[in-house]
Amino acid sequence: MKIISAEKIKNTVADLCLRANLVLRKDVLAALKLAYKNETDKRAGKILDAIIKNAAAAEKEKLAICQDTGLPCVFLELGQDVKIKGDLNKAINKGVELGYKKGSFRNSIIKDPLIRGKSGYLPALIYVDLAPGNKLKLTVLPKGFGCENKTQLKMFLPTTEITDIRKFILDAVKTAGPDACPPYVVGVGIGGSADYACLLAKKALLRSLRASPAGRLQANVVKLERDLFKEINRLNIGPMGLGGKTTCLAVNIETYPTHIAGLPVAVNISCHALRSSSVIL
Amino acid sequence: MKKINLPLEKKEINKLKAGEEVFLNGIIYTARDQAHKRLVSALGKGIGGDRGKEMPFDIRGAVIYYCGPAKTPKGKIIGSCGPTTSSRMDAFTPILLKCGLSGMIGKGKRSLEVRQAIRKYKGVYFLTFAGCGALLNKYIKKAGIAAYADLGPEAVYKLEVEDFPLIVGIDSKGNSVY
Incomplete structure (x- = not known):
């Protein structure tokens, strides 16, 4: 049995939100660079170049890669031998809010799909998969x-x-x-x-x-x-x-x-x- | 590359051709879904002798940027600020063009009605680098909320842009780049 505190989960989720929105995934960047190399259309090449430069600007200036910092989706692979000390749901949501606030990301979530109203950061969408073992894998996907x-x-x-x-x-x-x-x-x-x-x-x-x-x-x-x-x-x-x-x-x-x-x-x-x-x- | 200045003069608009790349200079206003709903509703109230009275900015000759920027980080003018999908604003666009809106900046296709209204009222639809909000940030020299602050990211921002990179998406003759 492994014990993980809610506090640790909160801080980890916050870091993941920051990292996801500020640093483009390496595999995505590599795919963009490969596409740029292979692209024969002049304007397409220019746009791919802008997209690659955007990723660099985001990381350097600590600006979100895209202003739409998405609907925060959080995926958990929860090992059955993990015990969470504290409120897991709260920890994840607090982590998202903390990360999004730290990054000055966009508060794109409205509480009611019909009435709409004021926008905020929460709730995150949380998906849990059960797994063997004593590890917890956390993934944040801010979906535009x-x-x-x-x-x-x-x-x-x-x-x-x-x-x-x-x-x-x-x-x-x-x-x-x-x-x-x-x-x-x-x-x-x-x-x-x-x-x-x-x-x-x-x-x-x-x-x-x-x-x-x-x-x-x-x-x-x-x-x-x-x-x-x-x-x-x-x-x-x-x-x-x-x-x-x-x-x-x-x-x-x-x-x-x-x-x-x-x-x-x-x-x-x-x-x-x-x-x-x-x-x- | 060609530079164009705001407010756009009709003869300048008429010269623009679909596919052409230009740099934009001057004042633009952001507006997306909810702000469009309010703008069009304000137009309805204000049409007549005092058209525009209820409008947060003079729509005549204005350029609207379909954008809901991220929050402004400390020490920055504005946050990440790329374009959002234009087609969501299609239903509101013809009436705004009729009332004098001269240009729009966004990403993606427009409806046939929008294209026809652009041709009829001699407007222009621009595209800018989509999904490049961090890169576009550097072309914004001043930014502030102009109206509907309660809408948060959907508020109307007044932006001063310098050499903002654009591609003419639909020109005043109704020709489209797509």
Whole structure:
């Protein structure tokens, strides 16, 4: 049994919020640099250069990478041998508030979706996965809402051909078009239930954009990722939607068992400013 | 590269072509979803002899920036301040153009109605680097809340910009870069 104090969780979450919003993920930056190198369209190259410079300016000036510091999503992988001393829910929310205040980040959360009203920092969305062992992994994903608005879900028939699924994902990117800050990272969730597929699609964004972890993904999923990556980058949407061969930086697909009667597919797009930060306690 | 100054003169607007890159200088106002709702409602009240009376700034000849900046860190003029998705403001835009708004800055596509209104009232829609709020910060020389402070990040900010980088998205003839 390992004991972790609520105070430690609060401070850790605050640091993760700061880091996620100020320092662009290394894998995302590497993907942007690679895209810049390969881009042949002059203006697309110029925009990619601005995006790379923006990341440097954010880190140096301690300014948020994007003014939309997102809806704070906090993911926990909670080892069953961990005991939290104090109120875990409060600790996470307090940590988010502390981090966002320290960073002068935007208070984008309104308490009531219909009445709207005054905006604040809370609540964070908290997702917990149970795990073996005595570790707690904390991840903060500040999800910008320009791209969140482009999320799509479709409940396919179990007999659907893979080509139809590929077309659905491709169409989701086409629909997002120039609006949600391309080049995108395309998160896809296949399986589970309607809500679970959406969660898988979001979690897919947490995975490194570098080559898929060896052996973890099935060959057919790796192929689907590769095919979609190529197809999406042939759409000529490009950075800011002004053309070019960089429409997506990566396609990350997560799958999960599902029911014999269904085949849920969700697409959760991220803008090029894909931000997240993790730590294991 | 071409520099343009605010307030924009009609003949200057008419010269701009979709796809052209320009640097903007002068005063602009931020406004996004909730501020647009209020602006249009204020227009409704004020239209007639004293149009604009209820408006927090003179819409005639103005340029609106679709932006909800992050909070201002200590020692900075403003926080991160990139554009938000323009299409969410589409429903409000034609009436604002009719009442004299001359330009908008944002990201992404506009509706057919907006494009037609831009052509009819000789306005212009600009794009700026999307998702680059930290980079765009350095082109803002002065910033302050001009209205609707209760809206927090959705308040109307008055910004003085210097060589703010733009791409003409839709020109006054209705030509679009997309």
